[in-house]
Amino acid sequence: MSLHEIIFIILSVVSIVTALGVIISKNPVNSVLSLIVLFFSITCHYVMLNAQFLAIVNFIVYMGAIMVLFLFVIMLLNLNSELEPQKRNWLKYAGAVSGGALLLVITGILRSASMASLDMNTASDIGLIKNLGNVLFKQYVVPFEISSILFLSAMIGAVVLGKKD
Amino acid sequence: MPVQYYIFLSIALFCIGVMGVLIRRNAIIIFMCIELMLNAVNLLLVAFSKMWVDAGRTDAASAQLFVFFVMVVAAAEVTVGLAVIVMMYRNSHSVDINILNRLKN
Structure with missing residues (x-):
């Protein structure tokens, strides 16, 4: 077993355990903290897959901004495990069974698919900021501008919703 | 390393x-x-980007840019969604989604 596979297995175990922690833990603060660890492991996956720029963006935007926003809202609303609304037990089992069934079906479909294998020993500069910037501002400049309008409307929407009326 | 490893990891996270x-x-x-589901899809896109790079394609950076746009949309979604949740909490003092049933009437 090569070094890459060992690192992959460790990171995957961390990812799946923390993902289960997100949906199982009673206290919402613990859920957010497990989600942060999950995003960190996904960042490590990005580094392994030669996506350096995305790794940094994931680190800063997801772990730094979005999760802090979640944590901030949870602490602002003062949520804890006593106030946590619980579903009825049979609904929980039904949800878990349907999720597991989805997992089984997609795994069963893709198990026999033949795909190329990844060459982890060669490094490419495809994920560097220079390369991505070239593609972004040459090929994808219209979606880029549209996403700025999306941000503007999201900002206005958040302010309008959050305003006390 | 087969790309299937990443596919199965992404499926597990998504499910x-x-x-x-x-x-x-x-x-x-x-x-x-x-957010977790969006990240599972992002991981899959990055793995496919790496697969295309190894196959010698020159346009594999597009997949990584899709991930970038998914992150942009997710950030916008989180701001509006959390604003909605805070407003819901202000009106009903709970974050239970069953309370939203009263939107029916």
């Missing part, structure tokens, strides 16, 4: 996200599970 949406009632946790 855990689906399960979380189905079994929880706290609106914030449901929101976090949606």
Whole structure:
């Protein structure tokens, strides 16, 4: 077993355990903290897959901004495990069974698919900021501008919703 | 290393996200599970980008830019969604999504 596979297995175990922690833990603060660890492991996956720029963006935007926003809202609303609304037990089992069934079906479909294998020993500069910037501002400049309008409307929407009326 | 490893990891994370949406009632946790699903898809796109690079394609950077746009949309979604949740809490003092049933009437 090569070094890459060992690192992959460790990171995957961390990812799946923390993902289960997100949906199982009673206290919402613990859920957010497990989600942060999950995003960190996904960042490590990005580094392994030669996506350096995305790794940094994931680190800063997801772990730094979005999760802090979640944590901030949870602490602002003062949520804890006593106030946590619980579903009825049979609904929980039904949800878990349907999720597991989805997992089984997609795994069963893709198990026999033949795909190329990844060459982890060669490094490419495809994920560097220079390369991505070239593609972004040459090929994808219209979606880029549209996403700025999306941000503007999201900002206005958040302010309008959050305003006390 | 086969690309299937990454596919199965992404499927597992996605299905855990689906399960979380189905079994929880706290609106914030449901929101976090949606983020989890988006990240599973992002991981898959990056793995496919790496696969195309190894196959010698020159346009493999597009997949990574899709991930970038998914992150942009997710950030916008989180701002509006959390504003909605805070407003819901202000009106009903709970983040239970079953309270939203009263939107029916």
